[in-house]
Amino acid sequence: MPDTYRWGILAPGKIAHKFATGLQFVPEAKLHAIGSRDIDRARDFADQYQAPVWYGSYQELAEDPDIDVIYIATPHSFHMENTLTCLEQGKAVLCEKPLAINSSQVETMIMASKNHQSFLMEALWSRFLPNIIRVRNLIESGAIGAVSHLEADFGFKAPYDPKSRLFNPNLGGGALLDIGIYPLFFATYLFGTPETIESSAKFADTGVDESCSVKLTFSGGKQANLMFTISEFTAVKARITGDNGEIMLPNRWYQPVNVITNAGNDPQEEVIKFVGNGYNYQVHEVHQCLDKGKIESDHWSHRHSLQLMQLMDEIRRQCGISYAVDR
Ligand SMILES: NC(=O)c1ccc[n+]([C@@H]2O[C@H](COP(=O)([O-])OP(=O)(O)OC[C@H]3O[C@@H](n4cnc5c(N)ncnc54)[C@H](OP(=O)(O)O)[C@@H]3O)[C@@H](O)[C@H]2O)c1
Incomplete structure (x- = not known):
């Protein structure tokens, strides 16, 4: 079990700032890299949160071998595509809510998590407050x-x-x-x-x-x-x-x-x-699941996301x- 988990943030928009702040309250989390469609935006965000690496594409972020887990913060319509890209590269994924647009997309994502044996959880942060x-x-x-x-x-x-x-x-x-x-x-x-x-x-x-x-x-x-x-x-x-x-x-x-x-x-x-800004509690849950080698959380499982x-x-x-x- 590693001492730290190295995180990547995919899409440095509004909520990604809150997430990056929350990550700072989790000692076992290290922000490693940022991926944006725009390399300057990735660099600015990386500078702000002291991430050593940045990329001008989501694919490069997903391929970085030094990342354990990627947080996805694009608009909902891209959640499935971005999640599949990361799972295919063997990355664990914490994807913003809603997990996708409809349940057929959610089923595809769950299937990919199972096929690649890579962790997937919806970032329904309130569940862990x-x-x-x-x-x-x-x-x-x-x-x-x-x-x-x-x-x-x-x-x-x-x-x-x-x-x-x-x-x-x-x-x-x-x-x-x-x-x-x-x-x-x-x-x-x-x-x-x-x-x-x-x-x-x-x-x-x-x-x-x-x-x-x-x-x-x-x-x-x-x-x-x-x-x-x-x-x-x-x-x-x-x-x-x-x-x-x-x-x-x-x-x-x-x-x-x-x-x-x-x-x-x-x-x-x-x-x-409370500790931190609240976004840190879901990060703890991800770490606990990764420690145990799980591909889903018992507390906010694939089934929970699908039923919602x-x-x-x-x-x-x-x-x-x-x-x-x-x-
Ligand atoms: N948990 C919460 O409290 C919370 C709060 C707000 C939102 N959210 C969720 O987080 C997700 C993002 O919301 P947000 O408010 O952070 O959105 P946002 O500020 O618009 O940021 C979304 C980011 O996605 C990337 N992106 C990729 N393709 C895009 C496209 N075609 N149009 C616009 N952006 C695109 C952009 O980053 P680059 O161009 O730099 O790659 C953009 O900065 C949503 O699914 C939302 O439900 C969660």
């Missing part, structure tokens, strides 16, 4: 009694630009794949596989979904009411109710935030101790959200 795990533990311990309901939203107003990642259908734009994935993940993480799904969407001029609302029901009558939008600011809170109280995650609930439990008339805020994508496929089918790659 202590506040998110704490909420599930509180529910399981009966802290608010029998749980019946989750309400969660995620909304912000993105400036309308038809060419931007969020509004361009060719880049997998739309609210569902970009941010709807968080409340959908949370609902299934807490309550399991939904028994019924009801959804509706509103569309932007480019044809991508700008707002979506989803109602899920689960065994035992549990329900989740979720909404997500890229056209208005919303509270971005999560609230779980049970027959003996409620648990609340405040604004930006999917990030590192405290947990508020109210089992009576006296809300208690639990101060959660199948749920999004169904919401897309109900709402009529489609992309060219589906056809």
Whole structure:
């Protein structure tokens, strides 16, 4: 088992900066190289985060023999292609959410991970945050009694630009794949596989979904009411109710935030101790899996990513959200 894992970052865009910052909080992680379509962008990013190597193509990054694991941060529509390139070179892959555009692409990626015996995990960072795990533990311990309901939203107003990642259908734009994935993940993480799904969407001029609302029901009558939008600011809170109280995650609930439990008339805020900026927790998980020679995480497995994508496929089918790659 190596003392350090050498990381490559493929596509130094906005989220890659946060990821590179998170990586600095993991002593066993070393940022080795950056790959960009533009060598100057790769060099600038490498300088900023003290990576010794940079490349002007993703292929060269994937071929670097001194890299153990590559973090992929391109727009969703390239996740499958970039992942396959890295897996083919025997690299472990942590690929940004959503893992791809649809479940058929996710199946192809899982197959490649198995064929090449190379690790693959979706970078669903919230899954590894202590506040998110704490909420599930509180529910399981009966802290608010029998749980019946989750309400969660995620909304912000993105400036309308038809060419931007969020509004361009060719880049997998739309609210569902970009941010709807968080409340959908949370609902299934807490309550399991939904028994019924009801959804509706509103569309932007480019044809991508700008707002979506989803109602899920689960065994035992549990329900989740979720909404997500890229056209208005919303509270971005999560609230779980049970027959003996409620648990609340405040604004930006999917990030590192405290947990508020109210089992009576006296809300208690639990101060959660976080390390780093939150993106580091998923890196720890990758390292633990690589230490054990695994090709997937037990905590956010291939099956978890596939089931989440199948749920999004169904919401897309109900709402009529489609992309060219589906056809
Ligand atoms: N986990 C999170 O909190 C979080 C937050 C935001 C986004 N994300 C995910 O991360 C991914 C990237 O999002 P982002 O906001 O970082 O996007 P971004 O700022 O637009 O960066 C994407 C990068 O991908 C590369 N790229 C390759 N082909 C491209 C193309 N045709 N058009 C545009 N860029 C292209 C570009 O890098 P080069 O040209 O330099 O190669 C670009 O900088 C998305 O899948 C998103 O869902 C995750």
